[in-house]
Amino acid sequence: MPTTSQQYNDTWQGEFIQLMEQLSHAEKRPPPEVGSSAKELIYSENKLQLFRYKPLDVKQRTTPILITYALVNRPYIIDLEPKRSLVLRLLEQGYAVYLIDWGYPDSSDCFTSLNDYINGYIHRCVQHVKRNANKKKVDLLGICQGGVLSLCYTALHPSEIRKLITLVTPIDFHSGDNLLNLLTNGMNSNILTNNAGNVSGQLIGQLFNTLKPFQLSREKYRKIKHLISTEESLDTFLRMEKWLNDHPDLTGLAAQEFLEAFYQQNRLHKKSLTINDKAVRLEKIKCPVLNLYATKDHIVTPDSTRALAQHIKPSLYQEQPINGGHIGAFTSLKSQPELIKSLVKWLG
Amino acid sequence: MTIKTDDAFAQFNALINGNMPEQYKELLKNVSEQGLFYQQLIDSVNDNNADLSKFWDLPTTLGFATSSSGQAEWLQSFAEMNSFKANTDSPFGEQFTHAFTDIPLKIQQRVEAVQSSLVKMASLHNELSLLALERFESLKAESAELSTEQLCKNWLQAGESAFSDISQTDDYIDTQRSLFESLAELKDTQTIIAEQISGVLGLPCQQTIKDLQVGLHKLRLEFAEYKESTDATVSKLTQTIQRLK
Numbered sequence: 001m002p003t004t005s006q007q008y009n010d011t012w013q014g015e016f017i018q019l020m021e022q023l024s025h026a027e028k029r030p031p032p033e034v035g036s037s038a039k040e041l042i043y044s045e046n047k048l049q050l051f052r053y054k055p056l057d058v059k060q061r062t063t064p065i066l067i068t069y070a071l072v073n074r075p076y077i078i079d080l081e082p083k084r085s086l087v088l089r090l091l092e093q094g095y096a097v098y099l100i101d102w103g104y105p106d107s108s109d110c111f112t113s114l115n116d117y118i119n120g121y122i123h124r125c126v127q128h129v130k131r132n133a134n135k136k137k138v139d140l141l142g143i144c145q146g147g148v149l150s151l152c153y154t155a156l157h158p159s160e161i162r163k164l165i166t167l168v169t170p171i172d173f174h175s176g177d178n179l180l181n182l183l184t185n186g187m188n189s190n191i192l193t194n195n196a197g198n199v200s201g202q203l204i205g206q207l208f209n210t211l212k213p214f215q216l217s218r219e220k221y222r223k224i225k226h227l228i229s230t231e232e233s234l235d236t237f238l239r240m241e242k243w244l245n246d247h248p249d250l251t252g253l254a255a256q257e258f259l260e261a262f263y264q265q266n267r268l269h270k271k272s273l274t275i276n277d278k279a280v281r282l283e284k285i286k287c288p289v290l291n292l293y294a295t296k297d298h299i300v301t302p303d304s305t306r307a308l309a310q311h312i313k314p315s316l317y318q319e320q321p322i323n324g325g326h327i328g329a330f331t332s333l334k335s336q337p338e339l340i341k342s343l344v345k346w347l348g
Numbered sequence: 349m350t351i352k353t354d355d356a357f358a359q360f361n362a363l364i365n366g367n368m369p370e371q372y373k374e375l376l377k378n379v380s381e382q383g384l385f386y387q388q389l390i391d392s393v394n395d396n397n398a399d400l401s402k403f404w405d406l407p408t409t410l411g412f413a414t415s416s417s418g419q420a421e422w423l424q425s426f427a428e429m430n431s432f433k434a435n436t437d438s439p440f441g442e443q444f445t446h447a448f449t450d451i452p453l454k455i456q457q458r459v460e461a462v463q464s465s466l467v468k469m470a471s472l473h474n475e476l477s478l479l480a481l482e483r484f485e486s487l488k489a490e491s492a493e494l495s496t497e498q499l500c501k502n503w504l505q506a507g508e509s510a511f512s513d514i515s516q517t518d519d520y521i522d523t524q525r526s527l528f529e530s531l532a533e534l535k536d537t538q539t540i541i542a543e544q545i546s547g548v549l550g551l552p553c554q555q556t557i558k559d560l561q562v563g564l565h566k567l568r569l570e571f572a573e574y575k576e577s578t579d580a581t582v583s584k585l586t587q588t589i590q591r592l593k
């Protein structure tokens with residue numbers, strides 16, 4: 001017999017009451033922490049902060065890894081909680097890990113361009129990491145849009161990078177099933193900018209929700225049972241929700257440039273991209289490249305990511321599928337071991 | 349066990365109005381809202397309600413049905429976007445008398461263009477809802493026994509598959525493009541008018557503000573590059589001194 005409406009309502013209400021009770025208890029302790037791995041600030045510039053994570057008591061490897069995340073989200077997703085922390089897994093393997101935190105742009109940043117991000121911020125961060133680690137080159141790990149910026153940087157400054165890793169990074173923005181491309185096709189970025197001259201982070205969040213509107217807007221909040229099963233599962237959910245709703249604004253100029261050059265004109269893949277009037281050609285990357293892609297990624301499809309193979313010399317290029325979605329690829333307890341194993345084996 | 353609805357919602361209201369962290373309040377509101385939604389869905393299905401298509405209304409699902417802080421401020425001033433499609437028979441002037449006393453013709457035309465695009469989008473959203481309903485009914489017919497969990501899964505599958513199909517049609521893409529173009533033109537016109545009014549009132553114009561922002565930005569970059577150059581020099585000198593020691 002199908003569940004009656006009353007039975008459903010009673011079950012739902014019972015679970016909702018439990019959720020309220022759990023949140024009431026949770027109110028008496030601090031909200032679950034995110035990005036809690038110990039780190040020190042080694043450089044700051046405007047809103048940007050460059051952190052070095054404190055090494056663990058294990059044998060240290062030589063080359064530092066600098067992690068560059070996307071501009072559309074906060075980077076603490078890579079250190080969401082200890083069990084799921086990509087940062088901690090790398091520290092456990094003895095890598096010296098550095099992270100660029102882009103901060104929260106305001107109206108004074110609206111003219112920050114892609115050139116400023118790539119040849120300015122990233123370049124200066126690389127110099128600081130090199131000095132801090134006393135090394136002549138660094139390993140660069142770019143995630144999602146951070147991977148795009150990292151690729152551009154490496155193509156323009158090949159002597160700075162020993163090895164490059166891209167994780168869930170779009171290359172071909174016009175690949176099939178690329179819903180973001182369809183959504184942004186013909187869009188004038190001018191309509192997205194707010195009175196500060198930037199693109200509201202909240203608007204970006206809504207844009208991502210339109211990729212799977214029913215799942216992300218409704219289904220996610222239907223199943224309360226798994227939230228109330230343990231304090232740990234509720235905490236994980238709260239951390240993820242915090243991150244999902246924590247969208248910094250995008251600087252107006254960089255957002256416009258990215259929308260037009262990448263999403264609309266696909267210039268990186270078409271080999272017609274210029275940054276500060278200099279051609280950005282991925283073929284100029286001379287270091288080994290590991291391209292990690294998520295098999296169930298609806299935001300950056302495997303086809304989009306794997307297009308990188310068309311640009312990098314085969315002897316330098318390696319790709320590795322990771323079973324999971326766009327974020328799950330590096331946060332899921334199932335996917336992370338596979339990811340770390342691939343990284344460690346390749347990085348050395 | 350008897351669930352006392354009044355107690356649950358009294359508790360809910362107490363928590364929302366209390367000192368709970370905002371993040372927790374947002375979670376409770378989201379869960380409550382979706383709980384009510386699914387409750388209505390299940391009630392409607394079990395009551396054999398013929399009109400289920402509203403459960404796949406896209407603007408409502410995404411929260412675009414009402415003006416919100418997520419929208420660019422300039423757009424919020426035109427009240428609820430759904431009111432555009434709901435009042436297609438009302439003369440333009442009547443809809444905006446309360447907001448404007450004297451609307452320049454150009455901006456009026458731009459808003460009408462936006463309205464026209466929104467009407468087309470609404471029609472496509474309606475098509476999506478109906479397609480989702482059709483698929484939902486098919487899934488329902490295929491199921492021998494329909495638990496609530498299966499019903500909700502069917503709702504989701506029907507909605508996402510309908511959205512996937514409709515959103516990739518040329519019609520949807522073209523309509524969306526027209527909407528974006530009309531919105532861009534509206535914003536440009538609004539900016540021009542704002543500039544004209546600023547000029548009359550003796551306020552700084554947009555170009556002045558832009559010049560200041562560009563200047564500040566350049567200054568920051570120059571300083572950062574200078575600082576990096578200094579840091580690099582200091583680092584080299586330090587290494588040299590250490591070698592000499």
